[in-house]
Amino acid sequence: MALDAPDGLVLDISGCAHLFGGEVALRTRLLAHLKRHGLTAYAVVASTPDAARAPVRCGLGGLIAPGEEARRLSGLPVAALGLAPATASGLSRAGLKTLGDLAGRPATPLAARFGEEMLVKLRRTLGLEDARIVPRRPLPDCIAERRFAEPIARECDIEGSLALLVGEVGRMLEARGEGGRAFEASFFRTDGAVRRLTVETARPSRDGASLARLFREKLDSLADPLDPGFGFDLVRLAVLRAEPLAAAQIGLDGRINEDEEIAALVDRLTTRLGRERVLRFMLRDTHNPSRAGALVPAIDGPAAPSPAEAEAETLPRPITLFEPPQPIEALAEVPDGPPLRFRWRRVLHEVARAEGPERIAPEWWRLLAAPTAPEGARTRDYYRVENREGRRFWLFRAGLYERGGGTPRWFLHGLFP
Amino acid sequence: MSTTPAISALRGMLAGLEAERLPGGTQFFHLGAPRADATLGGPLACGALHEIFAAEAGDMAAAAGFALALALRAAAGRPAGETRPLLWVRQETVDAEAGRLAADGLLTLGIDPARLLLVRAPGAEAALRAADDAARCAALGAVILEPWGEPKALDLTATRRLSLRAGESGVPLLMLRPSGRPGPSAGATRWRIRAAPSRALAGEAPGAPGFLVELLRHRAGHAGGSWHLEWNHETRSFHDDVALPRFVVPVPVRRETGQAATGTTALRESARQLPFRRAG
Numbered sequence: 001m002a003l004d005a006p007d008g009l010v011l012d013i014s015g016c017a018h019l020f021g022g023e024v025a026l027r028t029r030l031l032a033h034l035k036r037h038g039l040t041a042y043a044v045v046a047s048t049p050d051a052a053r054a055p056v057r058c059g060l061g062g063l064i065a066p067g068e069e070a071r072r073l074s075g076l077p078v079a080a081l082g083l084a085p086a087t088a089s090g091l092s093r094a095g096l097k098t099l100g101d102l103a104g105r106p107a108t109p110l111a112a113r114f115g116e117e118m119l120v121k122l123r124r125t126l127g128l129e130d131a132r133i134v135p136r137r138p139l140p141d142c143i144a145e146r147r148f149a150e151p152i153a154r155e156c157d158i159e160g161s162l163a164l165l166v167g168e169v170g171r172m173l174e175a176r177g178e179g180g181r182a183f184e185a186s187f188f189r190t191d192g193a194v195r196r197l198t199v200e201t202a203r204p205s206r207d208g209a210s211l212a213r214l215f216r217e218k219l220d221s222l223a224d225p226l227d228p229g230f231g232f233d234l235v236r237l238a239v240l241r242a243e244p245l246a247a248a249q250i251g252l253d254g255r256i257n258e259d260e261e262i263a264a265l266v267d268r269l270t271t272r273l274g275r276e277r278v279l280r281f282m283l284r285d286t287h288n289p290s291r292a293g294a295l296v297p298a299i300d301g302p303a304a305p306s307p308a309e310a311e312a313e314t315l316p317r318p319i320t321l322f323e324p325p326q327p328i329e330a331l332a333e334v335p336d337g338p339p340l341r342f343r344w345r346r347v348l349h350e351v352a353r354a355e356g357p358e359r360i361a362p363e364w365w366r367l368l369a370a371p372t373a374p375e376g377a378r379t380r381d382y383y384r385v386e387n388r389e390g391r392r393f394w395l396f397r398a399g400l401y402e403r404g405g406g407t408p409r410w411f412l413h414g415l416f417p
Numbered sequence: 418m419s420t421t422p423a424i425s426a427l428r429g430m431l432a433g434l435e436a437e438r439l440p441g442g443t444q445f446f447h448l449g450a451p452r453a454d455a456t457l458g459g460p461l462a463c464g465a466l467h468e469i470f471a472a473e474a475g476d477m478a479a480a481a482g483f484a485l486a487l488a489l490r491a492a493a494g495r496p497a498g499e500t501r502p503l504l505w506v507r508q509e510t511v512d513a514e515a516g517r518l519a520a521d522g523l524l525t526l527g528i529d530p531a532r533l534l535l536v537r538a539p540g541a542e543a544a545l546r547a548a549d550d551a552a553r554c555a556a557l558g559a560v561i562l563e564p565w566g567e568p569k570a571l572d573l574t575a576t577r578r579l580s581l582r583a584g585e586s587g588v589p590l591l592m593l594r595p596s597g598r599p600g601p602s603a604g605a606t607r608w609r610i611r612a613a614p615s616r617a618l619a620g621e622a623p624g625a626p627g628f629l630v631e632l633l634r635h636r637a638g639h640a641g642g643s644w645h646l647e648w649n650h651e652t653r654s655f656h657d658d659v660a661l662p663r664f665v666v667p668v669p670v671r672r673e674t675g676q677a678a679t680g681t682t683a684l685r686e687s688a689r690q691l692p693f694r695r696a697g
Contacts, residue, residue: 258556262502262534265554269536269547277537281520281530293520298534316525319482320516347475352614355622386623390614391475415516417482417526417612417626417648 002049002133008056010049010133017045023063031061049133050124054080054099069127074100081121087114099125140238142180144168151190151231158187158232159219163212165237170206179204179245185215187226188234195226199271202263202299204245210264214271221272270299288363289413290323315358316384318394318414330395330410338383339395344412349387356383357397378408384416392416444587446494448487449654450646453630458638463494464587465605466580470594470633472611477515477595479612483628484561484593485526486648486655487608491589492558493653501558503528504551506536508544510565515595526626527650532558541568545575552582552590559589567597577603599633607633613645625649 020026034041046052046064123129279295330342338354380396394414445460471480492498520530538544548562583590613627632642646655
């Protein structure tokens with residue numbers, strides 16, 4: 001959401017309109033709520049912020065479908081562009097009263113006389129060019145900042161100021177009995193550019209030393225390093241997310257300390273490598289082997305204990321899985337028996353032992369959601385086979401002979417130790 | 418016999434230099450297989466670097482299974498080691514070559530997937546650095562480092578640093594090399610793993626995971642052992658009272674002897690003849 005001076009609001013509703021039953025319903029509901037508060041409002045839904053703003057300024061409302069901007073808006077007066085008064089009166093003196101008049105003119109003379117800014121606004125209003133809004137950010141819980149009369153540029157100064165800020169924020173959090181899960185450092189450059197760095201922790205933290213270390217790690221691992229230019233004159237540290245954190249008592253066996261150590265390691269690795277690279281397993285209650293174990297970022301919290309029935313699982317499963325399964329050429333003695341030999345990655349394997357089939361049918365409720373998945377939609381017969389060298393594989397045959405639907409194909413899905 | 422003070426002083430210095438005297442190196446573990454443990458001539462140090470190589474490209478899964486099993490044994494050798502988390506640092510390339518790690522398969526080997534942290538490193542250097550950080554964290558049960566191929570960054574200095582880290586913190590560090598040949602390294606032990614035919618269950622079904630394990634080097638004891646080990650996921654231990662399988666198993670080291678060895682005695686013989694090799 002952004003402010004549109006003097007009395008407007010611009011909302012970016014891309015991707016969330018369906019939550020309110022579509023754009024029409026969203027608009028109706030919004031207006032109804034405002035009316036209940038005693039506010040008179042006009043609302044337009046359009047594909048760019050400027051295309052929505054122009055009719056609202058003229059006291060209109062409604063929906064403008066993408067591509068219709070030029071047709072629907074050409075009758076509006078030029079004042080709808082929100083130009084400076086001098087430009088607007090200049091335009092009307094030249095006999096250009098509506099947006100349609102402006103759009104019909106060649107661009108170059110217009111730009112020469114009334115400025116480039118007017119043309120940019122016109123293009124954005126008519127949906128020829130897109131512009132994003134500059135949103136208002138929610139104010140963080142806890143902020144500390146340092147202003148510098150003399151801008152700082154050296155790495156040690158930056159780290160030093162961060163360390164001070166981290167200490168300040170830590171004391172604020174301690175007074176509130178909280179710890180931060182996400183911290184953001186903003187560096188304001190003298191020329192107006194702002195660079196933001198975010199650091200997350202696996203558990204609430206307010207320990208100055210470890211947070212300073214995480215920020216140092218982040219600064220070291222940046223793909224495009226922090227460019228101080230002529231220096232930063234303001235460094236701000238904000239706590240984006242805070243959670244209650246009681247003062248911890250270290251147990252006699254030191255176990256609390258150990259959990260902290262592991263959380264600190266996870267933080268450090270996540271800061272350096274990214275969220276998607278430091279993972280832990282989450283077991284899902286499903287019989288579909290491809291979906292059984294999901295990997296989730298370890299920083300999101302401690303692992304849930306594995307479900308009890310998982311312990312009782314008796315059928316062996318491979319240690320590694322190929323996604324997607326790799327096609328193989330297999331030769332079976334009887335059509336619905338285990339293969340005698342198969343070829344994978346250009347190597348021929350003679351099957352010495354086999355166990356199976358274990359029939360795994362796809363989850364039909366997922367098929368309903370995605371009816372066009374031919375490979376996944378077929379029942380699989382899994383075999384655990386061992387070749388003559390003692391290597392163990394997990395193979396499956398996709399599809400059943402009796403159901404028809406072409407010759408079943410063989411795949412290798414995983415490897416056993 | 419009288420020894421001069423100078424010599425006893427030198428002995429004292431040498432004793433101080435021994436890796437086993439480091440504070441973290443005082444915890445040990447056994448494989449749990451009586452015959453193999455007897456040949457090893459003593460337990461293995463927890464706080465050390467152990468290298469595990471796959472004998473051929475097809476043995477990647479066997480090597481991974483053995484590394485995980487060894488990590489479980491090593492973690493169990495430390496206080497409260499049964500519940501400490503394990504950390505597996507994997508170079509991303511391995512996922513494409515050997516498949517991604519599966520939670521169900523970890524259960525099959527006897528480890529709760531919730532206990533395992535997985536780091537997918539974009540390159541060998543990032544993997545080494547992550548393992549270096551992890552080896553300093555004494556709260557971990559064990560660290561498995563799995564680089565792909567023979568990265569430049571993985572030289573004698575790097576392995577020396579890793580094994581020092583492991584020695585300081587006492588965290589077992591297992592370097593799993595699914596591809597790549599043994600190079601100079603400061604590891605305490607070096608193993609070569611080959612898949613072994615399992616003992617069939619009822620109805621000719623493949624049985625518990627079996628490994629043909631060769632000990633290529635062992636700093637603190639005798640190297641050159643070669644065993645057929647089987648992993649039991651319930652007791653979380655190896656055992657080697659395995660009747661040899663039906664199939665003929667070629668022993669890879671002495672190729673010039675030609676014929677494949679048959680039966681128990683032949684395998685033992687060739688095991689005895691294994692050359693004592695120290696790489697590095």
